[in-house]
Amino acid sequence: EPEVTQTPSHQVTQMGQEVILRCVPISNHLYFYWYRQILGQKVEFLVSFYNNEISEKSEIFDDQFSVERPDGSNFTLKIRSTKLEDSAMYFCASSRDTSTNEKLFFGSGTQLSVL
Amino acid sequence: RKEVEQDPGPFNVPEGATVAFNCTYSNSASQSFFWYRQDCRKEPKLLMSVYSSGNEDGRFTAQLNRASQYISLLIRDSKLSDSATYLCVVNGPGGSYIPTFGRGTSLIVHP
Numbered sequence: 001e002p003e004v005t006q007t008p009s010h011q012v013t014q015m016g017q018e019v020i021l022r023c024v025p026i027s028n029h030l031y032f033y034w035y036r037q038i039l040g041q042k043v044e045f046l047v048s049f050y051n052n053e054i055s056e057k058s059e060i061f062d063d064q065f066s067v068e069r070p071d072g073s074n075f076t077l078k079i080r081s082t083k084l085e086d087s088a089m090y091f092c093a094s095s096r097d098t099s100t101n102e103k104l105f106f107g108s109g110t111q112l113s114v115l
Numbered sequence: 116r117k118e119v120e121q122d123p124g125p126f127n128v129p130e131g132a133t134v135a136f137n138c139t140y141s142n143s144a145s146q147s148f149f150w151y152r153q154d155c156r157k158e159p160k161l162l163m164s165v166y167s168s169g170n171e172d173g174r175f176t177a178q179l180n181r182a183s184q185y186i187s188l189l190i191r192d193s194k195l196s197d198s199a200t201y202l203c204v205v206n207g208p209g210g211s212y213i214p215t216f217g218r219g220t221s222l223i224v225h226p
Binding site for chain 2 (some may be wrong): 033035041042043044045056064070091097102103104107108109110
């Protein structure tokens, strides 16, 4: 089965540093998402991306966050100046479209630890 | 009111037991409903979609009650390998197609 791949699997950074999390969605998928999950809490939506632009974003996705699709395969999440509370597992997901019952395929996640 | 609400559990059941989870959602305009499974510190994986007429996949049965805005998942003949967190997912809010996750219900199946 095709997979969404994420790198790195773990990222440790100092508060205030910039991090870039990378994702390669499934090749024929058109919609891309970032979610995060703080330890012990629910999976929270950050942003969705379609046709090279953000289609929706949550209140969590403030000016510190940005997404980019720099080439035909990668989809990145950048956190400009990390805070302690950004520590979480970040999941990338993709789907073919957003029709009813279209499922999300998730990558295995990047565990971000901000010290 | 939370958008998607689940009893966090844990539900602790013996092998072979039948267990049921419920989930309620706040947006009556929601259109798509799913159950995902998440193992510890892993990514969510789709277990099954939930259709209006109810649907079954092996030992798993999902039901949707639009009038009461809840979804259920029934697991029959529980296996040790069913131990995981079960996430209720609803598309919304506001009619958008952004899947919104509940906090999940933890299931522990013991010998």
